Amino acid sequence: MSKIMQVNKQKILIIGGGGREHAIGWKVTQSPRVGQIFFAPGNAGTADIGTNVPISATDISKLVEFAKKEKIDLTLAIPDDPLALGIVDEFQKAKLRIWGPTKVAAQLEWSKVFSKDFMRRHNLPTAEFEIFDNFKKAKEYVAKQSLPIVIKASGLALGKGVIICPTQEEANEALENILVKKVFGNSGNQVVIEEFMTGPEISIHAFSDGKNYKMFPPSQDHKKIGENDTGLNTGGMGTIAPLPFVSEVMMNKIEKEIVAPTLKTMRNDGIPFEGLLYPGLMLTKDGPKILEYNARFGDPETQTYMRLLDTDLLDIVDSCIDGTLEKLEIKWKSLSACTIVLASDGYPENYKKGEIILGIEEAEAQSDIIVFHAGTKLDDKSNLATNGGRVLGVSATGNTLKEALTKAYKAIEKISFEGMQFRRDIGKKNACPAVEIL
Ligand code: AMP
Numbered sequence: 512m513s514k515i516m517q518v519n520k521q522k523i524l525i526i527g528g529g530g531r532e533h534a535i536g537w538k539v540t541q542s543p544r545v546g547q548i549f550f551a552p553g554n555a556g557t558a559d560i561g562t563n564v565p566i567s568a569t570d571i572s573k574l575v576e577f578a579k580k581e582k583i584d585l586t587l588a589i590p591d592d593p594l595a596l597g598i599v600d601e602f603q604k605a606k607l608r609i610w611g612p613t614k615v616a617a618q619l620e621w622s623k624v625f626s627k628d629f630m631r632r633h634n635l636p637t638a639e640f641e642i643f644d645n646f647k648k649a650k651e652y653v654a655k656q657s658l659p660i661v662i663k664a665s666g667l668a669l670g671k672g673v674i675i676c677p678t679q680e681e682a683n684e685a686l687e688n689i690l691v692k693k694v695f696g697n698s699g700n701q702v703v704i705e706e707f708m709t710g711p712e713i714s715i716h717a718f719s720d721g722k723n724y725k726m727f728p729p730s731q732d733h734k735k736i737g738e739n740d741t742g743l744n745t746g747g748m749g750t751i752a753p754l755p756f757v758s759e760v761m762m763n764k765i766e767k768e769i770v771a772p773t774l775k776t777m778r779n780d781g782i783p784f785e786g787l788l789y790p791g792l793m794l795t796k797d798g799p800k801i802l803e804y805n806a807r808f809g810d811p812e813t814q815t816y817m818r819l820l821d822t823d824l825l826d827i828v829d830s831c832i833d834g835t836l837e838k839l840e841i842k843w844k845s846l847s848a849c850t851i852v853l854a855s856d857g858y859p860e861n862y863k864k865g866e867i868i869l870g871i872e873e874a875e876a877q878s879d880i881i882v883f884h885a886g887t888k889l890d891d892k893s894n895l896a897t898n899g900g901r902v903l904g905v906s907a908t909g910n911t912l913k914e915a916l917t918k919a920y921k922a923i924e925k926i927s928f929e930g931m932q933f934r935r936d937i938g939k940k941n942a943c944p945a946v947e948i949l
């Protein structure tokens with residue numbers, strides 16, 4: 512008999528179809544435990560490393576049916592929408608093994624009213640705020656506040672539900688749009704009106720098994736479409752990790768004042784958070800403050816993180832589900848990484864789909880480059896074509912952030928599609944940091 516231990520090969524289902532899911536799939540394929548890997552719905556990149564299943568990430572009953580039929584061993588619930596719809600609860604009811612927070616735990620993300628109330632109740636650092644469902648009362652409140660003021664629809668609104676209002680008129684218009692005209696539907700039944708904060712924004716990620724957690728290195732997204740953080744908000748145009756300007760002292764403070772108390776109080780409140788907690792923070796002059804909680808991996812943060820993670824992701828996921836995260840040592844490569852998003856012309860507003868994409872192989876032939884797919888598909892003639900706003904994420908690693916960025920931008924020169932746009936300043940102001948934020 513062979514002395515090599517037989518590893519049980521597992522069937523894995525990854526829910527979602529963006530760059531984040533491609534990066535997670537890329538990492539999962541490196542696990543010796545993976546047999547088959549499915550993506551629902553996936554994209555042209557995930558089709559190269561697994562099997563795409565034509566079921567939408569939000570069609571929970573079809574996903575349950577598929578997981579039962581295919582005898583899926585483990586499902587990774589990644590995007591916000593299925594989590595908000597209770598995919599984890601439905602899979603658990605059907606006795607299917609799934610990783611992610613339950614619907615009530617994911618409320619940290621899908622209800623800003625819940626999350627702001629939670630932060631207030633437990634004295635967690637965040638912007639001052641009030642909640643309204645009445646247009647007149649909301650307007651009266653805004654009239655007494657200093658400007659700019661921030662208005663947020665309570666529910667998920669495809670990243671468009673946060674409006675920063677420099678004037679009273681703009682604030683009133685935002686309130687009317689959300690509360691009266693219902694431009695975000697039921698997501699706008701309530702609004703959070705909050706104080707405007709300033710400072711660098713960073714992304715924090717932590718795995719949690721409900722009792723214990725493990726922090727990632729800090730990362731930073733670039734949310735605006737235009738260079739120097741101008742123009743409209745997007746899903747994210749590029750990320751870097753770790754952050755040269757965030758000290759260990761600051762990370763300890765973030766852990767002690769934000770991550771640990773958030774997870775502990777969720778547990779004490781009877782809704783343990785199992786999955787990935789991603790608080791978006793602003794490093795204000797009064798210390799780190801929570802902009803929002805996400806109950807999932809960030810995108811494109813995850814495309815950068817997966818290049819740095821040295822531990823088998825499936826081991827981490829299993830220990831989260833089994834409540835044994837404390838015992839697992841999670842290793843990160845001592846490298847820097849970045850991801851630059853290549854987007855369609857017009858994004859984040861209207862854009863064309865179906866433009867032919869060239870040069871990915873040439874880009875990936877360069878050292879330390881992986882190109883993750885987001886909005887891509889194979890067209891009728893089997894050409895790789897654009898199929899979304901954010902099309903590709905070009906990721907690179909290097910011994911320094913500067914080296915990683917240089918490699919990524921050099922690789923981008925090989926890639927082309929009609930109307931391709933990207934930011935040339937990702938990580939720029941932080942590649943040679945003048946000051947560390949303590
Ligand atoms: P959110 O979806 O809550 O992360 O908000 C989207 C973006 O709006 C954030 O990345 C910030 O740039 C900005 N933002 C949200 N809340 C505030 C705030 N209270 N003060 C300043 N900017 C904010």
Ligand code: GLY
Pocket residue numbers: 732746747805808809810811812
């Ligand atoms: N990086 C932005 C997000 O995932 O929400």
